[in-house]
Amino acid sequence: MKIRETSPKKKHINQSRSNLSEKKSSYSFFENVYEVARLIPKGRVTSYGAIAKYLGSGKSARMVGYAMNAAHLQVPPIPAHRVLNRNGMLTGKHHFAPPDLMQKLLEKEGIKVSEDTVQKFDKIYWDPAIELAI
DNA sequence: AGCCTGACTTTGT
């Protein structure tokens, strides 16, 4: 399934750097990631790439994951368990306190997880580029 | 300053 074929009107949002960096502390790429991550509705999930794309650089998905590495240090807490890779796999589970926590959190929200993979991934997929872009 | 790493994704073989 290629639900990512959405022909987004705005493909780039390069504001993050030039626009914001002129400000003092310059909201980092991370800040944006955290903000988007917090917007993920309960019971829904998204992918690193989706967030990266929404932030402007569609290929900086790794940065999103990297940002998530420090997510647990942020306040308010980031629902990092709702961010998966493009296949719906819990690639970051080992970064949770108990590795099983990620899956437990997802299941607690009514998401079925099997073999480290979210079931019905395309059904609960939440794409910020679609949901937030207007 | 330069090199290495990484919770990823896409593209080429």
Next chain:
DNA sequence: GACAAAGCCAGGC
């Protein structure tokens, strides 16, 4: 369709 390689860019050393 599986595997390899390369982009991507912030942070740590």
